[in-house]
Amino acid sequence: MASEAVAVKIQEGVAVDAVVPAASETSAQRKILLKSVEGEEFLVDELFARGSKMISNMIDDGFTEGAIPLPNVTAPVLSKVVEYWKHHVGKSETDKDAREFDRAFVKDASSSVLFDIIMAANYLDCKPLLDLACQAVADAIRDMNVEQVRGFFGITNDFTPEEEAAVLEENREWSNALTVTGNGQKESNEGGNIVLP
Amino acid sequence: MAPHHAHITVLPLDLLIYIIDRVPEPADRKSIRLVSRAFHRAECLQRRDLNVIRREALGMLIRCYGAIESLDLSACAGLDDACLSTALGGGAAPGLRKVNLSRASGVRWSGLAAMVRGCPRIESVDLSHCVGVGDREVAVLAMLAGLKELRLDKCLGVSDVGLAKVAVGCPGLEKLRIKWCLEISDLGIKLLANKCQNLKFLDISYLLVTNKSLHSISTLGRLEVLKMVGCYYITDDGLNYLKNEKNCNTLLSVDVSRCHNVSAFGLVSIIEGHKSLRKLKASDCYVDLPLNCLSKLGMLTNGFHTLKVDGSEVSEPRLKIIGANCKGLTKIGLGKCKGVTDENISELVSNCADLKTIDLTCCHDVTDDSLIAIANSCKKLESLLLESCSLITDEGLVYIGTCCPNLQEVDLTDCDLDDSALESLSRCSELMKLKLGLCPSITDDGLDYIAKCEKLQELDLYRCTGIGDDGLAALAYGCKKIRKLNLCYCTRISDQGMKYVSCLPELKDLELRGLTQVTSLGIVAIAFGCKNLTELDLKRCSAVDDLGFLGLARYAINLRQINISYCNISEQVLIRLLWNLRCLQDVKLVHLTHVRKEGFMLALRSCLDKLKKLKLPTILKDAISPALIQILQDKGCRIRWVDKPIPFYMKDSPPSSPDP
Numbered sequence: 001m002a003s004e005a006v007a008v009k010i011q012e013g014v015a016v017d018a019v020v021p022a023a024s025e026t027s028a029q030r031k032i033l034l035k036s037v038e039g040e041e042f043l044v045d046e047l048f049a050r051g052s053k054m055i056s057n058m059i060d061d062g063f064t065e066g067a068i069p070l071p072n073v074t075a076p077v078l079s080k081v082v083e084y085w086k087h088h089v090g091k092s093e094t095d096k097d098a099r100e101f102d103r104a105f106v107k108d109a110s111s112s113v114l115f116d117i118i119m120a121a122n123y124l125d126c127k128p129l130l131d132l133a134c135q136a137v138a139d140a141i142r143d144m145n146v147e148q149v150r151g152f153f154g155i156t157n158d159f160t161p162e163e164e165a166a167v168l169e170e171n172r173e174w175s176n177a178l179t180v181t182g183n184g185q186k187e188s189n190e191g192g193n194i195v196l197p
Numbered sequence: 198m199a200p201h202h203a204h205i206t207v208l209p210l211d212l213l214i215y216i217i218d219r220v221p222e223p224a225d226r227k228s229i230r231l232v233s234r235a236f237h238r239a240e241c242l243q244r245r246d247l248n249v250i251r252r253e254a255l256g257m258l259i260r261c262y263g264a265i266e267s268l269d270l271s272a273c274a275g276l277d278d279a280c281l282s283t284a285l286g287g288g289a290a291p292g293l294r295k296v297n298l299s300r301a302s303g304v305r306w307s308g309l310a311a312m313v314r315g316c317p318r319i320e321s322v323d324l325s326h327c328v329g330v331g332d333r334e335v336a337v338l339a340m341l342a343g344l345k346e347l348r349l350d351k352c353l354g355v356s357d358v359g360l361a362k363v364a365v366g367c368p369g370l371e372k373l374r375i376k377w378c379l380e381i382s383d384l385g386i387k388l389l390a391n392k393c394q395n396l397k398f399l400d401i402s403y404l405l406v407t408n409k410s411l412h413s414i415s416t417l418g419r420l421e422v423l424k425m426v427g428c429y430y431i432t433d434d435g436l437n438y439l440k441n442e443k444n445c446n447t448l449l450s451v452d453v454s455r456c457h458n459v460s461a462f463g464l465v466s467i468i469e470g471h472k473s474l475r476k477l478k479a480s481d482c483y484v485d486l487p488l489n490c491l492s493k494l495g496m497l498t499n500g501f502h503t504l505k506v507d508g509s510e511v512s513e514p515r516l517k518i519i520g521a522n523c524k525g526l527t528k529i530g531l532g533k534c535k536g537v538t539d540e541n542i543s544e545l546v547s548n549c550a551d552l553k554t555i556d557l558t559c560c561h562d563v564t565d566d567s568l569i570a571i572a573n574s575c576k577k578l579e580s581l582l583l584e585s586c587s588l589i590t591d592e593g594l595v596y597i598g599t600c601c602p603n604l605q606e607v608d609l610t611d612c613d614l615d616d617s618a619l620e621s622l623s624r625c626s627e628l629m630k631l632k633l634g635l636c637p638s639i640t641d642d643g644l645d646y647i648a649k650c651e652k653l654q655e656l657d658l659y660r661c662t663g664i665g666d667d668g669l670a671a672l673a674y675g676c677k678k679i680r681k682l683n684l685c686y687c688t689r690i691s692d693q694g695m696k697y698v699s700c701l702p703e704l705k706d707l708e709l710r711g712l713t714q715v716t717s718l719g720i721v722a723i724a725f726g727c728k729n730l731t732e733l734d735l736k737r738c739s740a741v742d743d744l745g746f747l748g749l750a751r752y753a754i755n756l757r758q759i760n761i762s763y764c765n766i767s768e769q770v771l772i773r774l775l776w777n778l779r780c781l782q783d784v785k786l787v788h789l790t791h792v793r794k795e796g797f798m799l800a801l802r803s804c805l806d807k808l809k810k811l812k813l814p815t816i817l818k819d820a821i822s823p824a825l826i827q828i829l830q831d832k833g834c835r836i837r838w839v840d841k842p843i844p845f846y847m848k849d850s851p852p853s854s855p856d857p
Contacts, residue, residue, distance in 0.1 A: 115208060122212055130215070138219035146231045153208075158233050167237060170261060171227045 032059065033067035034082075036075040041067055044082055051085035053125035072123045077116045080105075084129050106136035111152050114140075213239040250757075250780055252276050252806070255284045265290050271299040271323075272757070274782045275806035275832050278308030286311030295321040299348075300809065302327050303833035309337045321346035325374070328352065332359030339366030350376040350400070357385030364392040372398040376424075379405060386410040390417055402426035402452075408435030415439050420447055427455040436463035440470030450476035454505070457482055461490040468493050475500050480507035480530060486515055495522035505530030507556070512536030520548030527551050532558035532582070539563065543570035554580040558608070561585060565593030572596035580606040584632070587611065591618035598624040610634040610657070616643035623649045634659035634683070644668030648675030655681040659708075662687060666694035673697040685710035685734070695719030699726025708734040710760075717745030724752040732758040736785070739763070743770040750777040762787035762812070763844070768796035776803040785812040787839050794820035801825060808834040815840045 032049040034042045050056040058068055070078065087101040106114070114133050121130035141149050150157065159167070217229060217239055230240045244262045248269040249255050255273065259265075268290070270276055281304055285293070293316040298304055304327065313319070319341050324330050331354025338344065344367040349355055355378045363370070370393040375381055383406050389396075390413035397419055401410065407430045414420065415438040423439075425431055436459060439448070448471040453459050459482055468474065474497050486509055494501070501523055511519075511534045519526075526549040531537055537560040546552060552575045557563055563586045571578065578601040583589055589612050597604065598621035605627050609618070615638040622628065623646035631653060633639060640663040647653070648671040656672070656679060658664060664687050672679065679701050684690060691714040698704070699722040707723065707730060709715065720741050723730070730753055735741060746766050749756065756778050762785050766774070771792055775781065781804060786797070797813075798821055805828060813821075815838045829836060 118208070118212055118216075134212070134216045135219050137216050141216075141229070142220050142225045144228065146228045149228060149232045149236075153232070155233050155235075159231075159237075163234075164231065167231055170257060171230065 034078065035067040035069045036073055036078045037071050038075055040075045040078075042075075042078060042082060044085070048082065048085040048089050051089045051126055051129075052081075053127075055124065070124070073120045074116070077120045080113075080117060081120055081124065081126070081129065084126075084132075088128060102132055106132065109136065111137070111140070111154070210235065210239055210242070214243045217243045249273050252280050255280055259284045259289045263290055264292060266292055267295040267297075268293060269297040270301055271297045272782070273301065274809050275303065276301045277303040277832065278305050278311075281308035282311035285315040288315045290316055291318070293319055295319070295346075297323045298327065299323045300326045301833065302329060302809075302835070303831070305329065306334045306337050309334055313337055313340050317341065318343060320344060323348040324352055325350035326352075328354075330354055332356055332362070335359035336362045339363045341367060343367075343369060345369055346372040348372075348374045349378055350374050352378055354380070356380035357382055357388070360385040361388045364389045368392055369395055371395050374398075374400040375404065376400050376402040376426075377404075379403070381406070383407055383409040383413070387413040390414055394418065396420055398422040400424040401428065404428060405430060408432060408438070411435035411438045415441055418447065422450040423448060424450075424452040425456060426452055428453075429457060431456050432458045433460055433463035433466065436466045440466045446471050446473050448474060450474070450478075450503075452476075452478040453482060454478050454480040454507075455482055459483075461486050465490050465493050468496055472496055473498055473500060476503035477501075478503070478505040478530075479509075480505050480532075483509045485510050488515070488518060491515055491518045492522060494519060497523070499525040501525055502551075503528040505556075507532040507534065507558075510535045511541070513538075513541055514544075516541035517544040520545040524548055525551060527577075528554040530554075530556040531560060532556050534560060537562060539566040539570070542567040546571050546574040550574050551577060553577050553603075554582075556580075556582040557586060558582050558584045559586075561587065564588040565590055565596075568593030569596045572600035576600060577603055579603050582606075582608040583612060584608050584610040585612070587613055589614070591615070591621055594618045594621040598622050601625065603627055606630040608632040609636065610659075612636065613638065616640055616646065619643035619646040623647060626650060626652070628653055630655040632657040633661060635661075637662045639663050641665055641668035641671070645671045648672055651675060652678060654678050657681075657683040658687060659683050660686045662689065665689035666691055666697065669694040669697040673700040677701065678703055680704060681706040683708040684712065686712075688713055690715065692716055692719035692722070696722045696726075699723045701727060703729060705729050706732040709738060710734055711737045713737075713739055716740045717742050717748065720745035721748030721752075724748045727753075729755060731755050731780075734760040735764055736760050737763045739765060741765070743767050746770045746774050750774045754778060755780055757781060758783040760785040760812075761789065764789065765791060768792045768800075771796060772800045772803055775800045779807070781807055783810040784808060787812060787814045787841060788843050790843065797821060798825060801829065805829060805832060808832075810835050810837070812837045812839055814838070 030046040031043050032046050032055070034044055034049065034055070036042070046059065050059070055068060073081070084105065088098050091098050114137050117133045118130060118137070121133060141152055144152065213235060217236075220226060220229060226240060230237050241262055242264045245265055246267045246269070247258060247262055247265045249258055250272045252273050252275050296312065296319055320343055322338055322341070322344065324334070325348045328351060330349070330352040335349070335355055336359060338347065339362040347363065347367070347370065355375065357380070360375070360381055373389070373393075373396060381404055386401070386406055387409070394417065396417050399414065399417075399420060399422070402424050403426065406428060411431065412435070414423065431453070436453070448467070451467055451474065453463070461483055464477070464479060467477070483506070486506065502525055504519065504523065504526060507530050511531060513536070515536070529545070529549070529552060537557065542563065543566070547570070555571065555575070555578065557567075563583070568589065571581070573596075581597065581604065589609070591614065602625065604625040606629060607622065610632050611634065614633070614636050619639065622631070628650040629652050631647065631650075634657050637660065639658070639661045644664060645668070647656070653676040656676070669690065680703050682698065682701070682704060685708050688711065690712050695715055696719070698707070704727040707727070715738055720735070721744065725748070733749075733753070733756060742765055746761070747770055750770070750773050757780050759778075759781065766789055768791065771789065775784065792800075794817060797817060801821070802825065808829065811829070811834055813836065818838055826836065
């Protein structure tokens, strides 16, 4: 049993576990201590903590004493991940509240928040959260042009002019040399390849 | 945000790939490839499947996407050995597992050898319909030790020798299709069965093999699917071999359609030997199904779900026995069966509530009572085929429309229905395919009802002469997902209707034969609006002139198949059309009376590399130089010569210039 005497720092916007509804029916309701990179500790129900495969494995391996350190995850991100677990773990896949939560979760999330969540979900091996965040990024960039994508990711163009010209040439060939199988096809025709004799 | 958090250049490659995987293709992908080197690399690594249409780009694409596992070259016109060797021979795609070269008739053994050298891990090869492929080519494929799936349908040159090489070289073979490879005999099958004990799927349809082959096949302990369509020399004795203790109960699917020397007793052998059978297809072979044979169907487990006995005699009480013994049936084929009546349909469906597909094509005695019975029992119905069941009226369809919410496919060709039938069907919100050919009583009001079926993808209105432009307006508004539309001979349609059709964004296949009121305006609208159009049939659209074809040449760049027989196109425009449409592979050019013989030669020369199929009138056979014909055939193009008289109204055409 995790000791109740452990100090829990209250972070802005984070629900303290005292407010967590006892959703699980198991009688042995253990709590796991997770420690972010800054040293802040989060007390989380074991049921929710198992939303992460990595933590789940650690628990099974007997790592129940003290806090599980997560050196790759910062406190704000960890609190978001815990939020996610609370709404998803133990629920069915088509649960309506969970879907609503997802929508709100990614809506208006800035790119850096999304990337942090992606990295954290990858590290913690929480596939549903990873899918959600990656899909959100994909949806955000799908209609963007090149400059906008660069802005979104905060990167600069590292192509040399020759490389860039080569990729542009490839793109020209690419568009009507390939067809796309499967549904959800968008227009493949840009009208830029007409050759009149 | 915590200060140590650096910006996103540190997102690792595999996560980038994970994201890009979710960005739909292809227009969005182009921007992504230009963002940075990391993105370009990620996009190149993400792609696992490639489907190439233009062979000039093949080499570049393979170099770019080195991580591909599956390559589809079936639509790549003019593909030849040199191209294949350059692209794959150097090991640019080492992870390639699956290659589709169906109909790539220009490919021979040297191209295949290079492919095998460069991609030794290939597991699946499809060479179907490459009629020039023979034993030499197959011997090359036999070097792929890990080969699991091989499709050689219609490879007419393959004989026992080639089959033996594959059997010895690829012992792990699991799936083999050698339909129509007529040179193969019992000897080849015997060796195959000897060496390839892992075979799960075998298709020997139309081969001239005898019962001895079945004796060999019966030793395959893992065989699950056996197709023997049209094997004339197979008899009941052969099927009896399949009933042996050694490998009881492995077969899941058997197809003996068109085996004229097999009777119901042969079927019983299969049933007795393989009680876990799931699919049994025996169309067009039995005249009579004796009752004691039918009741044997009760020996099969509940997994038995598909039965096709088209063309058989199923009078009372056969369908009742089938229903009583096969309660888990989901698909029944009774097309062209004699003796199908309302009573025995009722008896069948009352027992088989799980039926999803019911095929009653040409069961002329079926009336609304059958439909009511079906609607009452089969709530899971998805596909209902009632072609030529002319006694059906809208009253029966009301029941179907109300009780069968999952209905996806309905075939009412030649049922002479009117608009009220369509009103009933409009309740089927899942409807995806609807065939209403030869129903001249349908009018635009009927199409108003159909427009409510938002998921509709295929609509066939062949010779529904009652419909006009207003009906098309309704369709364009309501059924945005239509991909295939047949409006042949619906002569009331004019350019206005074409403007509506151009508003269908996903339209790929459009047939407009005989629409004499449609002019170039309409065709240009289609060309401009339907950007995904790949197949277009304009035969006998006599009012369309050069402007329309120029519009196609300019805008319809995804066209792969076009039929402009009997159209008024001039020589210059024909040449331009065939030259411009880079993806064009299948062209029908019968009776273009304004084009001289020299014009045809020029036009064909301009698209030598592209064409795979060509249809020309026989009068041109001696006019076009044999050298040109030979080149076309070497590049893999199949030419069909058609002997049709020129219609009288086209006879006043400019005379061709004197032969050189």
